[in-house]
Amino acid sequence: MANRSFNRWLPWLLGLASGLLLWAAWPSSPLTLLIFLAFIPLLHLTTLVQHRGTYFGCVYLAMVIWNVGTTWWVGNTTVPMSGVAANVINALIMTVPWVGFKNIRKRFGTTMSYLALIVYWLTFEYIHLNWEFSWPWLTVGNIFAMHPGWIQWYEYTGTSGGTLWVLIVNITIYTCWQKRRQYSLPVATFLWKEGWKPAAAFIIPFILSIITGVSYWTHKPFKGGPRPLSVVVVQPNIDPYDKFADGAESQQLEKFMRLTRQMADSNTAYIVWPETALFPRGAWEHELNEQPAVQAVRNMLKQYPNAKLITGATTLKRYENKDEAPYSSRPMDGGMYFDAFNTGLQIDTSNLIQIYHKSKLVPGVELIPYSRYLKFLDNFALDMGGITGSYGRSPGVAVLENNTQHIKAFPTICYESIYGEFVAEHVRLGASLLFIITNDGWWGNTEGHRQHLQYARLRAIETRRWIARSANTGISCFITPAGDLELPQPYWQEAVIKANVTPDPTFTFYVRNGDLISKGALIFCILLLIYSLVLRFTNRKAYVERT
Template identity: 65%
Template sequence: MKRWLPILLSLAGALLLWAAWPTAPFTFLIFIAFIPLLRLADIVPHGGRFYGCIFLALFFWNLATTWWVGNTTVPASGLAANLINTLVMSVPLMGYHRSRTRLGRTAGYFALIVYWLTFEFVHLNWEFSWPWLSLGNVFAMHPSWVQWYEYTGVSGGTLWVLLANIMIYETWRQRKQYAVPFSTFLWKTAWKPAALIIIPLLLSSLIQYSFKVPAGPTAKVVIVQPNIDPYDKFAEENEQAQLDKLLSLSAKETDSTTKYIVWPETALFTRGVWEHKLAYENETERIRQFLRSHPQATLISGATTLKRYDVVDEAPVLSRSAEDGNLRYDVFNSAIQLDTSYAVQIYHKAKLVPGVELIPYARYMSFMKSLALDMGGISGGYGLTPGVALLEDVHTHIKVLPTICYESVYGEYVAEHVRRGANLLFIITNDGWWGDTEGHRQHAQYARLRAIETRRWVARSANTGISCVVDPMGRLQQPLPYWKEGVISATVTPGDTFTFYVRFGDLISKAAIVCCLMIILYSYYLKFTRKLKLTNGN
């Protein structure tokens, strides 16, 4: 039994983490899901064996929770993504094991918290970014538990999870080590982890009870879910039929009071359109004619756009080259804003999916450009030259952040744009690449966290679902089922106040980075002084 115990603990940890994750109904298990991994550190002193055990646990958690990333034309890409994420995710746990061995149990627990928070922050900001499994995301289905995210963001949830696991494990360990009457155990020790879990829940209830949805001028939003097969939509012969469908669906709910019509990611110009010609394309004119019947309405839609660089030497390093070599250009996953005028605003997606839309650090390894994975992206990747930061209505001064797909998982990115003046959050996405799996359901739930962090209304248009509206308290409204076309009409209120999180950003992660650096420096200091003592002793 002792021989197999580490493996059983690894599998138990993976099972608990998977069972707690959205959209499973057992979220409360997250408060004990790390306990098997903490136990592993106690019974497996050898670093190599410990690494093997945690790799097993993290890999099966990744695989069970995000296996759907491989539900594409290249299934091996999903396995590769899960393996890479497991490798990266194991770093903070290995750091914990090392710090615990060198600095003791209490310092080791502190190191685990700051290492994991630092890892999540780095994983949000480098080009291998994959924040899907940031621990704070686990509460997405329960916005009533985490209304205090308006102060901490998702990293507050990560801190809560780690502290709860450590305190519950330590309580169990002490109970096992010191035999005392159960009543004594309860009032002296067991109340501490219970309070750690209950107090944030009570605080969230208090915030929810006292919170008032912002009042003020409202805007009617029409959200379209066209339900077009993503593997067919990029065929040139289908473009006009798709536009017909989008206009027909929009007409069902658009009236003289409609302010915004929202279409999903890459709904327009699936084969690409030159940005300097976009205002004069036939498709644009057809949309403009439709909007003339509803002159108060503005369309925001996903599109594939191309930008040419007239001065070749000024083109980005990873921009594309025309066959004759005389033209450099970029392809963008964009959101465009159209109205009855000839003014067009273009937003470029900034957070690109590694391997699908971006080859990480390809500027240092240009040969990697040809290895882009066929997971719904395009060979060579998308460009990163910025477009407009926000889509603004010059008449009403409403500013919209049109997060494109994966961007909506980045809390601090969204908060930064709210700080720049975004009154409304739109999410335009095409989650149909992965079929009817947990991917689109998890993605829809994460939108609730962005609403709480910023206290903004969210309108979500997904090609195949789930399209919905989310109020500033994170409550889901009018969700359209997956793989069903439909239209949502909703009234939203543009916000103009800033939450603590919007004003100051992710302070918890930044503090963790400072502490992480201090622990590393202190570890090297101890290593140096011990070596010095040994040298002097000899």
């Protein structure tokens, strides 16, 4: 009786175990190695459970625990239900590859199903990066962000290489365990014949990382290349829920300039302020040069003639009529339309202001997915930046040009820094330095801002670029091309830091070619789905002919 009761609850215990392992392994937990065991309970669940409803329920339980355990903080806003919806819906989407894995296992057998699981999961992650419901926070390859020494080969594969590594190790450990249960061989013989497979899958990437890291530093041209530039990063520690209040803008600007003067000097090439540092309530782009804040910044920059300010801002763009207005625009008096943008600006002592518009927008906060088809949905956007409704996505400049230093830089804004291929595209356009300007205080002192910091280290490795990161409430820092943190500042503390960073004009394999692993998986996924449909149709036709 007890055994029957245990067997009834075993599938649910497996789902629970997988969810807990995934949560326990995720940054900023030190238990990263648990990820190499985290999917094994779900693999055994697929073998054990035949009932579709039970299988789906157990997998969904694992995904919910994983989502809630690692990203519960997305609900730590003025609208807590937004976080509940995000975790519940994202967990549901994450079950799709596992349901596909189960179906392939029934029809094509064990070996083919493992290949299908890898293909389906990589395809899911790639789609989740590129559609408007995008939420790639739990991309499996992000798991190694705290350990850049393990993944120096990300300069070839990006995070999809880490996802592939995790899946292969979990599958090889599970298949090895299954064979051990089936065959009663001496331990030494079994390890010789089967145990080496998971060991090799686990160890080889560590060796490749060492080789890649040594190769990078050995072949890097230290002489004759671009000279280091002095960069000042400001962390003002302004409460994000207060910064958009009426009348607060001038006091905040004074604080930015005061902190800047503590570190800036005649050698400073860049000064970096965080997301929405200027014009929190919005400023018209065609009037930026007349803005008092811009004039005050220029007066400050006269003391540092070589410096350019990279700063976040909220800007507005006007369209004369509906025909020239994009779908994200909203009406205003006089038959005109306008767009609001989360913007990165480059300001110097000249009259030229370079404007970059954030294009990877946070679903539900800055973007209502596919609202161009259902316009009324814009009313449901959360007000997290003084602007309700979706932000605009009309492109500004792709990179910020510094003609004085003959370099280009990319001002990655907040959420954009978790998109590896997106950042690589802008490096390919010439960006030899990366800046991240962000406002990580919306969710309080939770894992949110710590995870966001760690993910930035992956962008440094993939592109081999220095990163200067300015966060409104922390954690501001510099990140080396090897993914190491320098001068990280505590959360919720006012700070200003300075370091020399070296622009790099060379391209990594990942920058040149993009995410080849995910694109290959997508092709295989399409072929596999076509083959399954053809086989189902031909089998049904043969059955009809026989009857």
